[in-house]
Amino acid sequence: MTEFADMRTVYGETLIKIGEENPDVVVVGADTTDSLKTKPFGKKFPNRFFNVGIAEANLITIAAGLANEGKIPFASTYAAFLPGRCVDQIRNAIAYPSRNGKNGLNVKMVVSHGGLSVGADGGSHQQIEDIAIMRVIPNVKVFIPSDTISVENLTRIFVQSYGPFFMRLARSKTPIVHSKDQKFEIGKGIVLRDGSDCTIAACGITVQMALEAADSLKQEGVSCRVIDMFSVKPIDSDLLEKAARETGGIVTCEEHNIMAGFGSAVSESISETYPVPIRRIGVRDRFGESARDSEIPLLLEKHGITSIHISNAVKEIRSKTR
Amino acid sequence: MGLNYYHIFKRVKEARKLVIKGITAAGSGHPGGSFSMAEIMGCLFYKFLKYDPKNPLWPDRDRLVLSKGHASPGLFSNLAVAGYFEKSEIETLRKLGSKLQGHPDFKCPGVEFCGGSLGLGLSFSLGMALAARIDKKNHHIYTIIGDGESNEGQVWEAAMAASKYKVDSLTVFLDRNFIQQDDYTERVMPLDEELVGDDISEMWKNAARWKVGDKWRAFGWNVLEIDGHRIEQIVKAINTALQVKGTPSIIVARTIKGKSVEHMEDNPKWHGVAPNPQISPIIDLELDCQFLISPSIIAGDMTNLENEVKRAAHGRSDFIHLDVMDGMFVPNKTFDYEKIKQLRPLTTIPFDTHLMINDPVKYVKNYVDAGCDIITVHAEVCDESSFGEIHDVLHSNDVSVGLAINPDTELPVWSEKFIPTLDQLIIMSVIPGKSGQKYIEATHEKTQRIYKFLQDKKFEGLIEADGGVDLTNIESCFLDGARVFVGGSAIIGQKDVRIMICEFRKKLMHARRKLLIQKAHSLGGNDLVNKWIDLHEVGKKKTELLQIAKEAGFV
Structure with missing residues (x-):
């Protein structure tokens, strides 16, 4: 049985742990601190917690000011508003300012409610452009974790490594795909299944789908390599090149517009290192819509984001490469 | 401070x-x-x-x-x-x-x-x-x-x-x-x-x-x-x-x-x-030609100096000129630091205090403590050592340093070392001691000469014209090189201080414009004069400038 856990809860708990270890960690919220589970941090460290109200531009720029003075601010709200509501602030107040060899200010943007799986709130709140927006801003690193183990590890890495980082969490509980002792490293993908016939590179909630697709393809005698590419930027070009060389084709999976998102990032990399056929699973340049929790798999299916779609894409690639 | x-x-x-x-x-x-x-x-x-x-x-x-x-x-x-x-x-x-x-x-x-x-x-x-x-x-x-x-x-x-x-x-x-x-x-x-x-x-x-x-x-x-x-x-x-x-x-x-x-x-x-590179030197000169008005309150009602300060402030003067006379350096007596202390709360406008007293080094700290912002002492009663002491006391208290010379006095040799850090030089154009005297014409030539000399000695402060300055001679004083203008009977002695200060400023503006037009002409002839005047698009400036240029025969 697959175990599920809530990313936001783990994020909030990890913040408290690192907050105890590092007095420079501060948290900034925008009236969504209950939802983002950062409120307990505020209870524990009232002097290092700032709720600026529904004002995302202000949220980001205050965080920048705090970071400028040596703090490590975690700025959190929903993905629809961060980056949606404050691209200019991210670019000019966080990513651009650089001095003494340090690129950008040390602000950690951790958002939840990414992608279609937000569900009931509808298309207005289903952020399918955040990877695209964030990865084109110089100095910003972009992470799409697949489970709570990733979230805990990345949150810790965020404190240890300098720079503007962005991480997108899912709204709903996510299946645990990693072992407890899994090591995470910026810019390094994690091979979850080895295989030789095709590669499935996935991020976020699509990692579990990729694993399911690989399992079902295995029954049909197709050996798939599955990689969790939680580090969308910097992307693990070496691992992708190796996969391309050894498996001959790549399917990318994301809960995001296929334009300028994760699949695009993989394509950009592969096209320069070892071009092979690529199929991108993701939202095909249209908006989402409301779906109750029980209907979210149907919404994803409507947009072609399921393990079956992934399997079909693998087969399609193999028919081309043979 | x-x-x-x-x-x-x-x-x-x-x-x-x-x-x-x-x-x-x-x-x-x-x-x-x-x-x-x-x-x-x-x-x-x-x-x-x-x-x-x-x-x-x-x-x-x-x-x-x-x-x-x-x-x-x-x-x-x-x-x-x-x-x-x-x-x-x-x-x-x-x-x-x-x-x-x-x-x-x-x-x-x-x-x-x-x-x-x-x-x-x-x-x-x-x-x-x-x-x-x-x-x-x-x-x-x-x-x-x-x-x-x-x-x-x-x-x-x-x-x-x-x-x-x-x-x-x-x-x-x-x-x-x-x-x-x-x-x-x-x-x-x-x-x-x-x-x-x-x-x-x-x-x-x-x-x-x-x-x-x-x-x-x-x-x-x-x-x-x-x-x-x-x-x-x-x-x-x-x-x-x-x-x-x-x-x-x-x-x-x-x-x-x-x-x-x-x-x-x-x-x-x-x-x-x-700005066009041709225009920049004219702008540079314009920036050097900022001027300040310093009404002298002793030209008013000596029994109600509070009111004179208020009149100057209401008139939006740049400084308030306080003539301190001790009855020894000059025959008259006006007031001292005690009075200044009483006047200080009435306005934030800088107190431009002119000490016409003997032994200023003995008293200067009292004037600092009374709230003066600029203190000028007379060269005739200082030497290198006492002025050096005054200079240091003023600087350490954020008070600007002035030196004054009488109509029959030249800048003393000892003063040269202070010129680069001197803030203000008062060139007296009347015999100090009382208000209402006539401007001594020879001061024009003297000011021009000293202005040139100071330029060579890296003077960064301003020359203040003090004594008999009025609407008839202020333009000449400006063209001599003075940039601060003390107005006694011509300002405080008049009924409406505000209007008089406006009139002073208008005259100064006219003189400055004349100077700048001359500068434009010397740099680029009538063409540049016209080009520069054309830049003045707002209000009536252009018409007024054309008039001045016409008078000067440049258009």
Whole structure:
């Protein structure tokens, strides 16, 4: 049985742990601190917690000011508003300012409610452009974790490594795909299944789908390599090149517009290192819509984001490469 | 402590010149907004900010956030004057590889915020202030925002948040120059009241139309409203803001875009345009030709000097001239430091105190303590050692240093070593001792001669003409090289001080225009004269300038 856990809860708990270890960690919220589970941090460290109200531009720029003075601010709200509501602030107040060899200010943007799986709130709140927006801003690193183990590890890495980082969490509980002792490293993908016939590179909630697709393809005698590419930027070009060389084709999976998102990032990399056929699973340049929790798999299916779609894409690639 | 008036004044002038130099070399940039905030910058850099140019990231430094980042030349020029980098580097502004980017950037030491995208600086400053609170640090954060910038909604998000967090370590200046890129602010997006008609000066005439301070008050801020080109008002406002606890302060500084360069003043066109290199030397001279009026209150009712101070203040004089006579250096007696102490609370206008007393070195500290901002002593009663002592006492108390010479006295040889740091030289044009005497004509020649001599000796202060100056001779005094003008019976002795000061200024303006037209002609003949005059688009300036040029036979 697959175990599920809530990313936001783990994020909030990890913040408290690192907050105890590092007095420079501060948290900034925008009236969504209950939802983002950062409120307990505020209870524990009232002097290092700032709720600026529904004002995302202000949220980001205050965080920048705090970071400028040596703090490590975690700025959190929903993905629809961060980056949606404050691209200019991210670019000019966080990513651009650089001095003494340090690129950008040390602000950690951790958002939840990414992608279609937000569900009931509808298309207005289903952020399918955040990877695209964030990865084109110089100095910003972009992470799409697949489970709570990733979230805990990345949150810790965020404190240890300098720079503007962005991480997108899912709204709903996510299946645990990693072992407890899994090591995470910026810019390094994690091979979850080895295989030789095709590669499935996935991020976020699509990692579990990729694993399911690989399992079902295995029954049909197709050996798939599955990689969790939680580090969308910097992307693990070496691992992708190796996969391309050894498996001959790549399917990318994301809960995001296929334009300028994760699949695009993989394509950009592969096209320069070892071009092979690529199929991108993701939202095909249209908006989402409301779906109750029980209907979210149907919404994803409507947009072609399921393990079956992934399997079909693998087969399609193999028919081309043979 | 005095205002350190001349210390600030000289550096403001130098910074303005560097702005012109940088923008001219770059061929683009924003002079208008750099000049509207020039005095604010000057007061911050040379009186309030704690910083170390050799250690720009010293943790305990005060922070200066220029949120209206397009005015970066106004920041860079002051960083250069303050010693963060060589002044000559201003000519690399906006060029490839320069640390002086088009907008403030960490590439330049001393820059605290990468401005440019408007509306961000206040939030950033608030973040800085919150970090300082966590760390229990006491440094102060000064932030300059623009009025056009205030269109940005984020400014008001930050206003709300700063009020919520009660950050009293934050003082904001609103550079209220009434002009943004497209047009007058009140036409693009009114902060006060919509502008009817074309005359921006309408907004200045009626304070009831100024609403922007109320907006900030409604957001819970401590609001101070001042004339943003008056050093004494800026200093007082900052001092007040620094004492207010439990709330952030905003100083609404009413300013003039392009201030100090007539053709740029109040003209939206000069928001972001570089001067023609041919015109720059004329602008440079114009910046050297700023003038100040210092009414002498002893020309009024000696039994009610309080009222004379009020009349001068009402007349918007630049200084108030206080003639102290001891009955020994001169036969008359007026008042001493005790009286000055009583007058001091009546106004913030700088006290320009002229000590016509024996042994000034003995008494000078009393006058410092009484609240004088500029103290001038007579060369006839000083020597190198006593003047050196006076010089040091004044400097260490932020009081500007003046030296005066009588009509029959020349600058003593011992004074030469003090010339580079001297703030003011009074050249008396009457025998000191009483008001109402006639101007001694020989002073014109003497002033011209001394003016030239001082230029060669790196004098950065101003010559003050004192004695018998009136509407008939003030233009000549200006052309001699004087820049501060004491008006006794010609101002205070008249019924309406305000009108007389206006008349003085008009005459001076006329003389300055004449001088600048001559300069234009010497640089580029009638062509340049016409070109320069054409720049004066706002109001009636152009017609008046053409008249002057015609009289001079240049058009």
